[in-house]
Amino acid sequence: MVTSRKKIKIMIVGGTVRDMLIGRVPKDMDMLIASGSAKDFMAEFPEARPVGKSHEIFFLKGLEFSLPRKTGRNIEETVDLDLGARDFTVNSMALDENGELYTHPNALEDLMNRKLRPGFRESFRDDPLRVFRAATFLARFPEFSAHAELLHGMAEAAKSGWIKNIAPDRVGVELRKGLGGAKPGNFLRLLIKTGCLAYWFPELEKADSIPAGPEQYHDKSVAGHTAEIMDLTAGNPLTCWMAMCHDLGKMLTPAEHLPSHHGHDKAGASPAVELGKRLLLPTRFIRAGETAAQLHMKAGNYRELRPGTRVDLLMKLHVSGLLENMCELCRADRNADVLASARDDLAEILKVSLPLKDRNLGEKSGEKLRTLRASRLKSLTRGRNWQNLLK
Template identity: 70%
Template sequence: MTKKTNKLKILIAGGAIRDLLLSRRPKDLDYLVASGTAEDFMKEFPDALPVGKSYEIFYLNGLEFSFPRKRGKNIEETISLDLLARDFTVNSFALDEDGELYAHPKAMDDMKNRVLRPSFPDCFREDPLRIFRAAVFSARFPEFSPHAELINEMKRCAENGWLNDIAADRVGVELRKGLSAPKPGNFLRLLIEGGCLEPWLTEFSGGTDIPAGPPKYHDKSVLGHTAEIMDKVAGNPLTCWMAMCHDIGKILTPDSILPSHYGHDKAGATPARTLGSRLMLPVKFIKSGETAALLHMKAGSYSELRPGTKVDLLMKLHTSDLLENMTSLCRADRGEDVLQNAPADLAEILKVSLPMQERNQGKKSGEKLRSMRAAKLKSLRPASD
């Protein structure tokens, strides 16, 4: 919708134009009301809902209509001022009803060169949440590289503590967008490069200086490996979050035992839970992150486990509905389908039930059922156990 009435001039603005220029279907359509007042807009669209606080924004039929934060001497200058005040240059476009394209002075070059740059120097000071939106952009559009200005402004934002006052749930929302993107590891990579892990992802601080493991098995840092596994499981946000958390315990490994990370699985459970809770993620995410940290090593060695341990692992993953997610995570982490027999094993042990006379005996019944299920697994593959 672009519209011009006697008082109103409404243009499509923002990322929708960027997507069109990239030959992509626009994900969201936002509009700029470049002339006219809020009263004029309400008269024209009486069903519009005002939602803006710092400046005027309306929602109508699921679409966002915003008024310019600054007005110029004429419509063209007003549009120009609005584009100069947006978050990133490649989001600073507007298209009117006649097909005329308006752009930030650096927008077309940055689109051509595929770089992400803030629209103005105090972009992050004005709204620090834009740091995380930049990380989401990097995950959604991996063909774009961060401009030096972006990295410098991210560092300035972090050094001045501007990130501290962001609402936790808003950071969590942006993180989940990043986890849903084609290259989710870039969300973490950009925050690392810009020095913006603190205070929201503090559990990862220092992870770029810690080897992921002995050179025989790992050639990256803990965070380099984490971002790599996130990319490998792209397409499932929950699995991607599990990938983000699975090695978080390695950040706590004592220097004296590096590059080994004995016990990092148990060490990672608490920081994974703390991180998910801080970001106010859904309970399913919080529990899955903790489970990934605690059980990924055991799951990765599935074929070597004793029958009883297999039963415990399978039932934990089954009751939390995470077997498929853990299978994907371990495949990415180990480079092979180490849990290929797990679904069939689970199906078999779920068929096992206690005789009526041995039920309802509390702990004793639980131990007996576990023993029967372990015996079932042993009978399936006795040579491997």
């Protein structure tokens, strides 16, 4: 939709151009009103809806049109000024209706080398949210790596305290975008590398210095293990968030008990809730993070659990709607489908009902139903064991 009408000139700009050049289908189409005022644009497109505060933005037919951040003496100078003020060099490109490409001086080189670099030196001071946008970018585009200038700029933003002034919901939005990326563990890796966890993610600040467990079970730090499990659950942002939260309790293990982390599951529930609330995540995410921390060890040992404990676990996951997510998390964490029978087990216990005489007895009815369900699971397990012996 590159177009020129009367006083206005519109160009495709930003990540849309980047995606086109690297062979990706753009998810969004961003447009720059390179020439003409807001009044001129509204005159041409009266159905456009204006939004935004810092510089005027319009929505029209599902597309976003923005006025340039800075204006020059002519279109070329205006475009150059606008591109020079954008977040990253690879996003600092524009395409006009004739197919002419305008770029930041480093844009094409960085795009070819798959490097993420700030668009200008003061980029992170002007908008500290770009720290988390960078983390999101590397989660979404794992073929890119951080340029030295990016690492320096992010570290400076953390040390200078600039990131403290971001609205919490904006950090949460970037996190959720990163959780939906092809390699979501990169979100955490970049923030750790640049020291940007302290203010918004303090629960994970020391994760890179704490062993995930005894050497026979883990060869990474908690940070390394968490990022790895996040990558293994890529494709489902909610499960990936659960992966990010599942070992938060290990941050609270006393130094004298390391590298073991007894009780880290229960200890991690509260930090998971605090982290989710700080970032103003949806309630479903907050509950999922808490559930992941609290129940992942029990779920991982599902085959060894007593029938009654299995019933309790299955019903908690069923009521919360998190059984499938927990299955994915445990498969990644244990490198095995340890909850392979959980779906069938749940289906079976849900078929169990109380006799009429045992209903409406308050807690006693609940206890009786649990006993019946546990008995049903015990029978199922016995049957499976016989089947295995006969194979």
